[in-house]
Amino acid sequence: MTRRTQESLKKAGNLSTTTKGLLAAGTSASLGFKTLLVEKTGTGTGAKPEFYVGGDCTNAACVPSKAVRSIASIAATKNNESMMGYYDGMRIARQQSSYAVDQVRTREDVARLANVSSLDLEFVQGCHFESDGRLNILCYDNSTWLREDTSSTEGGISVQERTISSKRFIIATGAGPKIPDNLRRAAEQSGVPYHTYRSILRPGGHHRSPGSRLDDDDSLLGSYDDIVMIGGGATACELGQSLCRLGRATNTSVSIVAPELLPGEDAVLRDAADLLLKNDGCKMHLGVRATNLTEGEPDGVRHLILSDNTRIKVDCVVFCTGRTPESSLSSLMLHNIGVEWSERGIKVDSCLKTTARHVYAVGDCAAVHPRDRRAAHAGWTGFKAVGNAFLPWFLRAQATHPFVPRVIYTVPELASAGMTAKECMKEFGEGGYDVVIVREKGTDRADMDNKERFTEANFIELRAEKISGRILGASACGPAAAETINEVCLSLVNKLTVRDVARTLHSYPSHGYLLHRCATAMATKDVAGLLSACGGVGRFLGRLLRMFNKVQSLRLGNGK
Structure with a gap:
């Protein structure tokens, strides 16, 4: 009516x-x-x-994806046979994501x-x-x-x-999710089921894409042997890792196809993403693009064709090719x-x-x-x-925030904020900024936890202006990288220096202690930094010395 x-x-x-x-x-x-x-x-x-x-955050992205990650983390741990013996991991993930969404909907x-x-x-x-x-x-x-x-x-x-x-x-x-028209048509013509984050994560099987196939609407994705993720952004990393972990019990193969992982981020963060995804069994095909899908070989097997003519066996495609x-x-x-x-x-x-x-x-x-x-x-x-x-x-004021934390909720988490190394180089030139990277491997906390979690990829990299020590940006990989990068954002907003962070005690052996180690190393790298640690008079002398160094740098044309 x-x-x-x-x-x-x-x-x-x-x-x-x-x-x-x-x-x-x-x-x-x-x-x-x-x-x-x-x-x-x-x-x-x-x-x-x-x-x-x-919107998507509650119903199809942020909330359900983190709930799925929680179940995937349980499925990835050792001695989980008792749970997997009674339940299918995909079904439990669907139940948990639906529960989380329902709870948020109740509050909204x-x-x-x-x-x-x-x-x-x-x-x-x-x-x-x-x-x-x-x-x-x-x-x-x-x-x-x-x-x-x-x-x-x-x-x-x-x-x-x-x-x-x-x-x-x-x-x-x-x-909403963006699907390249040529690949959508190829999937439909070849009969390969395809999905986006919405059709997988949003509660209810009625949200599946027109080209999808489901064995059970209560399952997160149904039963597939060869899943291919197209795209290399945050969604592909998060969802790809979760599907890998959930599919271990059935030996499901998950491949990621993308020109690069996490475009726009520093190489150190992209390398960490590649390492932790491989550790969970993801098959990485980087530096290539998906071009077509075969309509079925004589044996009924369908393949995804890449730009280098590689052929990947596929029976389900998940498009993580951006949003529009x-x-x-x-x-x-x-x-x-x-x-x-x-x-x-x-x-x-x-x-x-x-x-x-x-x-x-x-x-x-x-x-x-x-x-x-x-x-x-x-x-x-x-x-x-x-x-x-x-x-x-x-x-009226500028409405966009200058320092947005960028977090990918894999396990461990990937995070960054502020200027990347490439942006620092462009802004300050060679020698105009300092960078220190500390790996978690070999630290006390990593040795304590090495039986519990994967530590090979974990690190924190801190970037700061060379003379003033003002923090410019950071990248991190670790179990609490999101919280660590929040502290970096606080420093960026308030224009804090590495000396300010170094003077702030961090609990030992917290995950944030790596950030403190980075800041301390940068703050005490020269005489001015060491003087700043010597009380009020020392801080005053250190400030004078940094001012002198700044003038000298400007005279020589080596700084801004």
Whole structure:
């Protein structure tokens, strides 16, 4: 049933209940602005709409992937035969990911959101902008999505058409998995099942891709002998390792095909990723691209053909070839309100304002640096965009954060922040910065834990300006690399030096103690650093000596 109502006037309209959309809506509502939060529903079994919030982060990426990693870590440990003897690892992973998502959904309860003062929530079948600048939505009645069981709705699910005018619109529609058209067609023609992170991680078999095959909807991926991951980013590393670990009991083969691992990161981090994935049994095919899929040999075996003409046996493909906001933006008809966008996202300025003065874009749908597309940063942009949208011009500020922690949740974790070595070289030149790397292997903590975990790949690399000692960036691999890199981000934001970190006691033998060792080595490498450790007078003399060295460096043209 569809009925049309008169237009509704709102102060702020937020498109999408993704993490950044929820944060933006909550911020605007807390400031007293009447806010409408619009979320396009997915469809469940039998085309029944699903009324959930949280976007990919809650339902198909961050939350379920970490739950799967937890079960995969159990499956990878020794003496796990008792668990694997009674349950299939893939089934347990599906149950755990569904449980984790359900718990987060409970905390993001739509009924509770609907009762927030100054905040309205609408679930819609679709929405688009009209030429007069209003937002047209086809929304469900509140009584429909506030009911726990929508399948009992008599006479079909009621919807109504509304047009919304707003002082400001904030678009937070996120991004979805990107599949190269040529490889999608090849998979469909050859009959090879294919997946993305969404079809694997999102609870419920009804989210599988059109070209997929499942033996059991309660299993994470079903039964396959040869899985090929195409892509080398964070998703391929995390999901590839988990599938390797879960597939050990059935000798499932998992291959990763990519031009390189973790593009844009330093070689030391890429090497660590390669080492830990190989240690878990992943077959690495780097420096090549997937070009085609065979339609089946005489023996029925299908192969993935690589750019170097290598042929890999395959019976399932998982595409980890990036994300794009194109599918979520194309239906909004943004051209009607003068908003420019491309496959990279919506064109925005430093305040996240689009080419239309009253429209802002946040999170993954905004055309920001791809390296900054992280869940925490998406939430940050949602918060900052609200301030820029409603505060006076002289209070507006850059909405993107300069120091975004980049973490890949493998086991052990991979993390980085700040400037890479390549960026440091470009900015400061040869000899303009210092770098120290400390490996965990051979340390006290590694010797304590070597029976429990893999330590060969673990390290921390710290980069700092040569004379001042100001921290520029870091890379790390270890069981607590995410927490370690948070400390680095704190140092970057507050412009701390290696001496500040060295003066801060770190508990022994914590995982963060490696960072302290790096900072201490860099802080005491010269006379100025040693003087700084000798009380107030020593710090003053050390500062004078560093100033003198800085002047000398500038005179010689060896520094900036």
